[in-house]
Amino acid sequence: MTQATAVAEAPANDLALTPELADAVVGTWAEDTETAYFIAPDRILDVLAHLRDAQGYDLLSNLTCIDYQGYGGKLRADVSERLDVVYHLYSTRRGGGSVALHVRVPADDTVPSATSVYPGANLQEREVYDLFGVKFDGHPNLRRILLWDGFNGHPMRKDWHEAYYEEDAKPFRSRHPKGEYAFHEDKLPWAKNTTYPAGWDPDSWQEAVAYVPVSQAPQHENQPHLDTESIVVNLGPHHPSTHGVFRMLTRVEGETILALEPEMGYLHRNHEKIGERNTWLMNMPFTDRLDYLNSMSNNWAYALAVEKLAGIEVPERAEYLRVIMAEFTRIVNHTWSIGFILNDLGALQTPALYAIEEREMILDMFEAVSGARMMCNYMRFGGVVRDLPEGWREQAAYLANDRLPRALDELDRLLTENEILKARGRGVGYLAVEDLIALSVTGPMIRAGGLAYDIRKAEPYGIYDRFDFDIPTLPNSDIYDRYYIRLLEAMESVRILQQALRDMPEGETLGGRGGYTLRAPEGEVYGRLEAPKGELGFYLASDGKTQPWRYHVRSPSYINLNALGPMSVGYKVADAIVILGAIDIVLGEVDR
Amino acid sequence: MFGTGLLKGLGVTLKHALDTFEDDRESVPDRYKGSLELGNNRRVIQQPIDQEGLLTIQYPEEKRLLPERFRYIPMLIWDSEKQEDRCTACGICAKVCPPQCIWIVRDSDENGKPVTRCSEFYIDAAVCMSCSFCVEFCPFDAIKMNHDYELAVYDRYPQLVYDMEELTVPLEYYAALWPTQYEEEQARRKQEEEEKRKQEEEKAAKAAARAAAKSAAAAEKPAAGAPKRSAAELQALAKERAAQRQAQAAEGGGDDDAAAAKRARMEDLKRRAQERARQRKQDSGQ
Ligand code: SF4
Ligand code: SF4
Numbered sequence: 001m002t003q004a005t006a007v008a009e010a011p012a013n014d015l016a017l018t019p020e021l022a023d024a025v026v027g028t029w030a031e032d033t034e035t036a037y038f039i040a041p042d043r044i045l046d047v048l049a050h051l052r053d054a055q056g057y058d059l060l061s062n063l064t065c066i067d068y069q070g071y072g073g074k075l076r077a078d079v080s081e082r083l084d085v086v087y088h089l090y091s092t093r094r095g096g097g098s099v100a101l102h103v104r105v106p107a108d109d110t111v112p113s114a115t116s117v118y119p120g121a122n123l124q125e126r127e128v129y130d131l132f133g134v135k136f137d138g139h140p141n142l143r144r145i146l147l148w149d150g151f152n153g154h155p156m157r158k159d160w161h162e163a164y165y166e167e168d169a170k171p172f173r174s175r176h177p178k179g180e181y182a183f184h185e186d187k188l189p190w191a192k193n194t195t196y197p198a199g200w201d202p203d204s205w206q207e208a209v210a211y212v213p214v215s216q217a218p219q220h221e222n223q224p225h226l227d228t229e230s231i232v233v234n235l236g237p238h239h240p241s242t243h244g245v246f247r248m249l250t251r252v253e254g255e256t257i258l259a260l261e262p263e264m265g266y267l268h269r270n271h272e273k274i275g276e277r278n279t280w281l282m283n284m285p286f287t288d289r290l291d292y293l294n295s296m297s298n299n300w301a302y303a304l305a306v307e308k309l310a311g312i313e314v315p316e317r318a319e320y321l322r323v324i325m326a327e328f329t330r331i332v333n334h335t336w337s338i339g340f341i342l343n344d345l346g347a348l349q350t351p352a353l354y355a356i357e358e359r360e361m362i363l364d365m366f367e368a369v370s371g372a373r374m375m376c377n378y379m380r381f382g383g384v385v386r387d388l389p390e391g392w393r394e395q396a397a398y399l400a401n402d403r404l405p406r407a408l409d410e411l412d413r414l415l416t417e418n419e420i421l422k423a424r425g426r427g428v429g430y431l432a433v434e435d436l437i438a439l440s441v442t443g444p445m446i447r448a449g450g451l452a453y454d455i456r457k458a459e460p461y462g463i464y465d466r467f468d469f470d471i472p473t474l475p476n477s478d479i480y481d482r483y484y485i486r487l488l489e490a491m492e493s494v495r496i497l498q499q500a501l502r503d504m505p506e507g508e509t510l511g512g513r514g515g516y517t518l519r520a521p522e523g524e525v526y527g528r529l530e531a532p533k534g535e536l537g538f539y540l541a542s543d544g545k546t547q548p549w550r551y552h553v554r555s556p557s558y559i560n561l562n563a564l565g566p567m568s569v570g571y572k573v574a575d576a577i578v579i580l581g582a583i584d585i586v587l588g589e590v591d592r
Numbered sequence: 593m594f595g596t597g598l599l600k601g602l603g604v605t606l607k608h609a610l611d612t613f614e615d616d617r618e619s620v621p622d623r624y625k626g627s628l629e630l631g632n633n634r635r636v637i638q639q640p641i642d643q644e645g646l647l648t649i650q651y652p653e654e655k656r657l658l659p660e661r662f663r664y665i666p667m668l669i670w671d672s673e674k675q676e677d678r679c680t681a682c683g684i685c686a687k688v689c690p691p692q693c694i695w696i697v698r699d700s701d702e703n704g705k706p707v708t709r710c711s712e713f714y715i716d717a718a719v720c721m722s723c724s725f726c727v728e729f730c731p732f733d734a735i736k737m738n739h740d741y742e743l744a745v746y747d748r749y750p751q752l753v754y755d756m757e758e759l760t761v762p763l764e765y766y767a768a769l770w771p772t773q774y775e776e777e778q779a780r781r782k783q784e785e786e787e788k789r790k791q792e793e794e795k796a797a798k799a800a801a802r803a804a805a806k807s808a809a810a811a812e813k814p815a816a817g818a819p820k821r822s823a824a825e826l827q828a829l830a831k832e833r834a835a836q837r838q839a840q841a842a843e844g845g846g847d848d849d850a851a852a853a854k855r856a857r858m859e860d861l862k863r864r865a866q867e868r869a870r871q872r873k874q875d876s877g878q
Contacts, residue, residue, distance in 0.1 A: 172692050176683030177706065179695030181714045183749050282690035285723035350605060357647055364659075371663035371737065377723050385728070389661065389772070395641050403642070414604040417597030516688050516729055 015099070021050055029076065033309060033523030036086070036100040041111055044103050048087070048117045057089035057099060058437050060118035062526060062537055062554040063125060065132040069158045073522040073543030082107045083134055086539065087114070088526050088554075092437055092451060095458030098526060105134065113139035120440025120562050127558075131156035131272075146265035146591060150202055152195040155270055162273065169547050170277055230258055233573075237266055241344055241577040244587030248564070248576065257576055260568045262561050267591035275551035280306055280518045281381070283551065288375040290553060291589040293333050296325040296366070297531045299379035304461055305527025305538035306381050310520045315511055318383035319463045320504035324396065325378060326462075326529075327493040327500070328366070331404060332359045333532035334444075334486040334493075337584040338411065341483050344581035345424050351415060358407045361399060368392060381518060383510035393501060400497040408491050416484060425480030429567045429579040433477055439562040443534025445583065448485040449477035455530040462529075466503075467496045479575075482582040519546055526554075533557055533584055553592055557585040611645035623647065628657075660770050663724045663737035665717050668759045669766055677760065678734035681710035685726035685735055693719035694726065715759060717743060718752040733777055736766050 015025060015037055024043035029036050039047050051057040066084045071077065081104040088098045103111055113136035114121035125136045126145040133154035136142055144151070153160045166172045174180050196202060230253040236242040245266035251259045271290070275283050287302045288295035300322050307314065314322075336359060339352030363373040368389055370378040378384055415421055431439075433449030446453055452471040456464040472488035474481040520542040528537035534556025541550035560583050568576040615621045623646060627637040637649055638657040649656060666685075669678045681698040697712035726735050738761070745751035767774040 170692055171687040171689075175686040175689075175692055175694060176696045177681065177698035179686070179697045179712060179714065181695040181712075181716075181753065183753075278690060279688075281688070281725070285690055285721050285725070289721075354604075354608065360647065361641060367662060368659040369661070371659075371661040371724060372722065375722065386661070389659070398641060410604055414601045418601050419594060419597050422597070516725070 015047075015051075016055065017047065017050060018054075021046055029524070033521075033525055034098075034100055036102050036524065038102050038104060041103050041105055041109070044087075044101070045112050045114065045117055047101065048089075048114055051089055051099060052117060056091045056093055059090045059092050059442070060087060060114065060120050060440050061090050061098065061442070061528070061535060062086070062088035062539055062552075063114065063121055063128065064539055064550075064552045064554075065128045065134055065156070066541055066550045067132060067156065067158045071543055071549065072545060073549070075522050076543070079104070081105050081109075083109075083132060085111050085128065085134060088537075088539070092446070092453040092458070095453075097459060100524075100526065107133070110135040110137045112137045113142075115139055118440065119438050120559065122439075123559060123562050124440075130154070131270075133157065146268040148265070149207075150196050150200060150205060152197045155273055162270070168277065169545075170279060170282060228253060235573070235576070237263070242580065243340065243585060244590075246585070246587055246590070248580065250568075250573070250576065252573060255572045255574075257568050257571055257573060260565045260576060262564050264558075264561070264587070264590050267587045269592070271553065271592040272551050276548055278548075278551075279516065279546045280520060280548060281516045283548070284379065285375065285377040287553075288377055289588055290555060290592065291531065291533060291536075291557060291586045292374055293336060293586055294329045294532050295374055295376045296329040296378060297529065297536065299376065300326055300462075301527065301529045301531065301536045302538050303379045303381055304529060305525055305540050306518070306520065308527050309523060309525040309540055309542060310381065310518060312382045313511060314383050314462075315508040316505055317387075317507040318509045320500050321384045321388070321509060322379065322462055323464065323467075323500045324497060324504070325366070325369075325376075325384075327496045328362050328396075330493045330532045331490045331497075332362050333584075334490040335359050335408075335411070337532075337581075338415070338483060338486050340584075341479070341578060341581045342415065342421070344578045345421065347421075351411070354414065355411060358399070358404055361403070365392065365396060365399070380510055383508070385510060387509045393504075396497070397501045400494055400501055404494050404497075405491070408487060408494065412487060416487070421483070422480060424575075424578070425483060426476070426478060428479045428571060428575050429482075429582060430476070430478050431563060431567045435566065436477070436563055439566065440559050441534070441563050443531070443556055443560065443584075444485045444489060445482060445534070445560060445563070447471065447489075448474050448481040450475045455528060455535060459528075461527075467499050469496050479578050479582050486584075517546065519544060520548070524550070528554065531556055533586070533589075534560055553589075555589040555592060557583075557587075557589040558592070561585065561590065608645070613645075615645035621646075623649075627654075658739050660772055662739050663722050663727075664741045665720055665722065665738050665743065665754070666715060666724075666726055666735050666759070667738040667761045667766070668713060668756065669734050669736060670760050670762045672762045672764060677709065677756075678732050679710055679713065680708040680732055680734070681706075682708070682731065684729050684731065688725045688729045690723055690725065691719045691721055693717075710756070713756040713759060715754045716752065717754055718748050733781065736770065739769050 017025065021043065024040050024047050025037050026040050027038040048060075064086050066086065068076070068079045068082055068084060071079065083105050085103045085105070087101040087103075089101070090096075090098050105111055111134055113125055115125065115136075116138060122139070122141070123145065125139055126142060128134050129136060129139075129142055130144040130146055131154055143149075147155070155162070166174065230251050233250050233252050234247055235250060236247040237245045242248070247263035247266075249261045249263055250257050271286065274286060278286065283302060284299060287298040290298050306312070335355040339355035342351040343349065366376055366378075367373045369386065369392055370376040378386075431449075433446055433451045436446050436449055437451070442453070450473050452473045454471045455461070456469075457471055469492045472485060472492060474485050474488075520540070522542055522544040524539070524541040526537055526539045528535050530536075535554065536556055537554035539550065539552040539554060540548050543549040564580060564583060568579050571579065615623070622643055623637065623639055624635065626640065627635045629635055633650075633653050635654045636657050637654050639647065639649075670676075671678050681696055683696055683698070686692075686694040686696050693716040695712070695714040695716075696710050698706050699709045699711040700706045722737075724737055727737055743752070
């Protein structure tokens with residue numbers, strides 16, 4: 001590790017490290033946004049282990065990377081190492097804010113893998129390896145994850161350009177005042193943009209089916225009388241039960257799953273690269289397309305992060321509107337996900353259709369206020385874009401006070417006591433909550449394991465500290481509890497909605513014009529909120545320009561998939577379908 | 593007792609079935625109340641929020657009444673009062689557009705000097721993400737969101753690359769789609785114009801005063817700026833222009849063909865807009 005930029009004095013003390021570890025911290029950024037500590041690469045595992053064991057930071061929430069090539073800011077100008085791996089740790093027991101650690105390495109260097117301390121680093125490290133080319137020493141399964149083996153280069157590096165590359169930053173000059181419209185097909189004929197990694201031959205390539213851990217699974221189960229053989233089975237990618245284009249590579253012995261490995265990336269569009277070309281505001285409608293069931297909370301998470309970075313205030317009424325939209329969204333998501341869990345269990349369509357009746361009404365409400373049912377694009381930095389139309393509040397109040405409680409009760413009556421659901425769900429897909437946390441799982445899944453960790457309470461954002469609501473928990477950490485917790489959470493959301501709709505004041509909804517010329521001050525920020533599927537975070541770094549230097553989405557769907565393999569082993573193939581359904585993923589967010 | 597949960601659940605499904613059955617026995621089921629009948633089983637439906645029983649809509653015969661704020665693909669406004677495009681080719685929409693799907697060519701006069709008018713304006717509807725930023729940030733109220741969502745075509749190129757002609761709609765069309773916003777906007781625009789006019793008048797008055805002081809001899813000459821016309825004169829002028837246009841349309845040929853086609857299109861759109869406004873009124877009346 002060479003000299004870090006702008007080392008602050010005695011940074012180690014803030015981290016409360018033991019004397020042996022004090023020298024592991026080699027600096028901090030000189031900015032006054034969130035403090036981030038530079039750790040020497042060879043000491044990172046010790047520091048992580050210490051923070052986890054001695055200080056209770058049990059959740060490795062976010063792990064990503066920044067490329068500093070061509071960085072234009074002042075405060076971080078003389079960074080000597082090109083790549084910078086970033087870790088954000090939280091404590092689920094204590095709540096509160098994060099510790100941010102940075103490990104900086106030259107482009108082709110390796111970083112010790114955090115998987116030995118936090119198994120949940122698995123997917124995120126693979127993503128960093130795939131998109132940035134950082135190699136992680138000691139990672140059990142370091143393969144590309146979102147892109148295929150024949151993809152040349154690491155697209156999140158700043159010097160990598162996409163096929164239709166025009167310029168580094170929008171707006172592009174070719175649009176005005178001399179708009180030169182050109183068909184994309186003419187600009188770059190197909191096949192000329194295909195390059196392969198050196199030494200890689202497309203004709204002789206065969207996809208290796210023997211992936212770790214599928215290859216390492218026991219080949220035989222002990223069957224005294226039968227000579228059986230385990231086989232590899234692909235579930236998906238095109239299969240209705242995978243909720244999109246998603247593949248589960250399994251090794252099965254009879255009907256029993258011996259190993260399962262999720263394969264993803266079919267919907268990958270390099271959202272983050274697009275985000276770094278966009279101006280700050282342009283990213284807002286793009287966040288709609290992450291978890292497209294929950295565009296309102298996506299909007300909010302991004303606005304929250306940018307507001308934190310740029311220090312933007314939100315008017316009172318807008319805060320209420322945000323809560324209202326986010327809680328409606330949670331109900332939409334949870335009823336939808338209940339419907340699909342039941343679908344996956346074989347209760348085809350009836351519960352799903354009952355569950356989405358009220359969802360339709362909520363979506364119509366979204367449409368009336370924002371102009372679209374799902375791609376709402378409703379929030380801006382410093383508020384929301386439009387006030388409510390006439391009659392909206394009354395209709396929302398009718399939904400919250402009358403219709404939704406009734407509908408949720410009905411779902412409860414329809415399903416909760418159902419003996420088949422109990423037989424299929426009880427004890428299936430069990431994983432202890434400690435293991436779930438270690439795998440970086442967040443959201444309803446851990447609350448169904450008995451841990452009342454919800455960011456709305458643990459680190460309140462917006463105005464959640466004003467509402468009276470509970471965090472429901474259930475003890476068993478199985479499919480049944482994962483179904484039921486969503487129903488309970490939806491009921492709590494109804495309570496929040498009733499209060500918010502009652503108390504919302506009149507007033508402004510947006511300070512300023514929403515900031516399309518925003519230049520965020522140099523620095524970095526990690527903003528997160530409790531999205532319906534878990535912790536949704538945006539990690540943003542700014543070099544003071546109109547575009548984010550780094551735009552990273554910590555998506556709950558993606559990271560919760562860490563637990564899919566461990567949860568499925570030992571259960572039947574039919575159970576694996578429901579176990580996936582109960583994680584509740586949306587591929588738009590998984591693949592980004 | 594084993595099985596009670598199942599029975600309870602079946603009770604819920606039975607209730608749903610009965611709700612729908614009862615609803616269907618009425619002469620006009622709830623879900624059709626307040627909807628606009630277009631004949632031949634075609635309707636525009638606005639379901640009440642307390643609708644029970646069946647909620648599904650038989651698209652494409654039945655369609656939902658879209659809320660005013662519904663956004664799909666942008667449209668450009670042709671100001672029918674002033675008989676001109678509102679767009680000034682300022683390019684702000686092209687700059688804020690997230691997927692960069694707007695292309696604008698700014699027009700120029702004979703000397704090559706740029707003018708505030710565009711000669712071409714494209715939106716690639718296949719790329720547009722319906723975010724409405726262009727509308728939010730246009731300083732001239734020149735671009736608005738259209739509600740027309742049945743845009744399927746066989747080929748992307750060039751059908752889905754909309755040019756100015758396809759994008760332009762008359763002001764009345766917009767007023768029918770977005771009545772509330774239109775009213776607010778008109779009020780604001782009127783006020784702004786009023787203010788502008790006042791300022792200009794003041795300026796003119798001052799200039800006139802100065803001019804008068806400078807040379808008493810030229811007192812008869814009107815002050816700087818456009819000569820003022822009486823209302824009668826203006827009307828006569830408008831009539832003349834209309835007659836000219838009609839004559840041109842009658843002559844046909846050359847450039848005028850395109851102009852006539854455009855007018856016909858505008859008329860057609862206006863008619864559709866009026867129909868829509870009528871639908872809306874009828875609907876809200878019920
Ligand atoms: S539509 Fe509006 S923003 Fe776009 S160029 Fe015309 S006047 Fe400017
Ligand atoms: S709606 Fe959005 S994407 Fe479409 S043209 Fe306007 S700014 Fe561009």
